[in-house]
Amino acid sequence: MIKIKVNQIKMNIKHSIDDVVKEALKKAHTQKNNLVSYKIIKKSIDARKSPIYIYAVQLELNKYNLKKLPKDVSIVKKEEKYIYNVTGNKKIENPPVVVGFGPAGMFCGYLLAKAGYNPIIIERGKDVDSRIIDVEEFWKTGKLNTESNVQFGEGGAGTFSDGKLNTGIKDKNGRQNFVLETFVKCGAPENIMYDSKPHIGTDILQIVVKNLRKEIESLGGKILFESKLTNIEKEGGFYNLEINNSEKIQSQICILAIGHSARDTFEMLYNKSFPMEQKPFAIGVRVEHLQDMINKSQYGVDDCEGLPAAPYKLTYNTKSKRGVYSFCMCPGGCVVNASSEDKRLAVNGMSYSARDGKNANSAIVTTITPNDFESKHPLAGMYLQRELEEKAFNEGKGAIPVQLYGDFVNNKISHEFGNVISDIKGKYSFANIKNVLPKYICDSIEEAMPYFGKKIQGFDNKDTVFAAIESRTSSPVRIIREDDFQSVFKGVYPCGEGAGYAGGITSAAIDGIKVFESIISEFRP
Structure with missing residues (x-):
């Protein structure tokens, strides 16, 4: 038996696996009667122009001419299997x-x-x-x-x-x-x-x-x-x-x-x-947008039927050289109360396997480094997390503090949702998140949002929903x-x-x- 790998198999949005295998055989210049088995190796979406799927497929064939391989076809090397050996005495x-x-x-x-x-x-x-x-x-x-x-x-x-x-x-x-x-x-x-x-x-x-x-x-x-x-x-x-x-x-x-x-x-x-x-970590807010808006921006088309809920990844460096970035982006997901200590409040994002919720959410966080602490105590970052989570709990009166981005910029409490209706697991209340986060984090997020809006149209809409506080991005120690x-x-x-x-x-x-x-x-x- 001969195993080959066929790369760059380009498929339209609506296709079947049979269509993929048929195209793989065509690219490999071989017939279906030579096929013993197949395995999908990789699947991705290329949305640079009109969205298409790109596959890599392994074909096991009973015969194949290896002397002159077509473009995008290679011989499969031995698959790397995980093995271990007990050598201790x-x-x-x-x-x-x-x-x-x-x-x-x-x-x-x-x-x-x-x-x-x-x-x-x-x-x-x-x-x-x-x-x-x-x-x-x-x-x-x-x-x-x-x-x-x-x-x-x-x-x-x-x-x-x-x-x-x-x-x-x-x-x-x-x-x-x-x-x-x-x-x-x-x-x-x-x-x-x-x-x-x-x-x-x-x-x-x-x-x-x-x-x-x-x-x-x-x-x-x-x-x-x-x-x-x-x-x-x-x-x-x-x-x-x-x-x-x-x-x-x-x-x-x-x-x-x-x-x-x-x-x-x-x-x-x-x-x-x-x-x-101490080690670097990040703190910020979780943001919500309509998933449909994210899809249209990421895929570049108005009709996204047949395409999965689109993810995104955003990064920005502020004028003060502080990083702001998206983290744990949840397509078609919801925001959850992720608290674990009494009278302290933290949020996270969650998606079900179908990713079929109306909203997309992601953390938008600012880097925190040991240089931000006066204390050299190894647990200084943990104590900062606790301090800010207490502020979030108090600001929301025990519920998740929620604020529209436009009101966050203007330093005022929101009173109703706009185009984006928050999808939150747990109780929430409108509040002023600027009373929770340190000024350098608020300033960093404010500076980054218009830049993110240039990358994803509508990302900095005034009715974008903020929820606080995203503090458990990674271990602070x-x-x-x-x-x-x-x-x-x-x-x-x-x-x-x-x-x-x-x-x-x-x-x-x-x-x-x-x-x-x-x-x-x-x-x-």
Whole structure:
């Protein structure tokens, strides 16, 4: 059998997969009777002129002339499969403990279970089904469960998001494909393997994380929900991990995949002398526009039928050299109350798999660097987040502060929506967001919006809806680790987004895989 790859297969908006395969065979100068199988490798949209789809397809053929390959056709090299080898010689006396069941903890725990290490995974929040009940109750009544919410629980913060899986990581070891393949195995759609901007959606993610947990359990792993790490003490060659201020688990290995919102855990680790440092992050607002307006601008046509809800990505540097950019853009999505602490309020964006909501939303945020803090305390960024989230809670009287962009510029409270009716999960109230954000953030956003309006027509319309505060873009702290992925406290592995080493579902999962690889290079089950 011969495998070839056919690139630059251009298709009109309305087409079938059969049409794609037919065009691939035509470009490859071969007949259908030579075709054994096919696989879609990549799918994207080119909207520079009239929107078209562009595919790359792998064809498996029973015969083919390789002497003179047509344009855009190449021989398929050996597919890079993720493999691992246990090379460590130190015996683990007790199962390794993974703290946190977000993407980093899930994938580290999953691979440890596959390799026979029987990991124990502790998660401060609840299982996903119980978590959904708590989150929906919070959105309906405002009653917050500080241990079971949009930030904490099975699947981590990504469970209530758009479920984006794209990443800028260049990975030659097959880790990224392994992550995507695992998601598909656990219920995600197969198109995430080839879409240029893959996403799952919160509704399907909730199924995927549950199935991945069941897979871990079937392999000998153990997951303990409602189990928060409250203390860690070294005793000989072991760590005593205190759970919920009472029960203790002993292990040589502890993977800290705690997530970017585990502020009480950061404080506990700081008090235990774990080396940490400030790191850049971003703060701003979440903006809403009509998805139809975004579609027309991004695709350059009035009739967008047959096209998916369009995403966008925007960046701007202010005159004062501060970056402003879009973050976690949710096509056809909604804004959600993503709070996790009493009397503090944060927002995020979320999309379902269909992305069929009327509005598009995205964070528009301003970079925050250690230079913005007078304090050199490693947790200074976290304390700024808390301070601003308290202001947001107070400004909205416990509800999400909402303001039209035109009124934000004029420093006055809005009283009604314009053309864009906000789609928010949770209570909201009209307020003045300038009372929440520092002046340098407000000024930066005001300077950037007209520029964004030149990139996407209508982006700076006066009735664009702002919601505050977008403060959980990434971890404001990095738990320092060495080249072997361990803290100075050997056997402890800071991991994922919360520890400051990832930014999104896929990159956090890959970091969890790298930590797993470090563990198996030193320890055997």
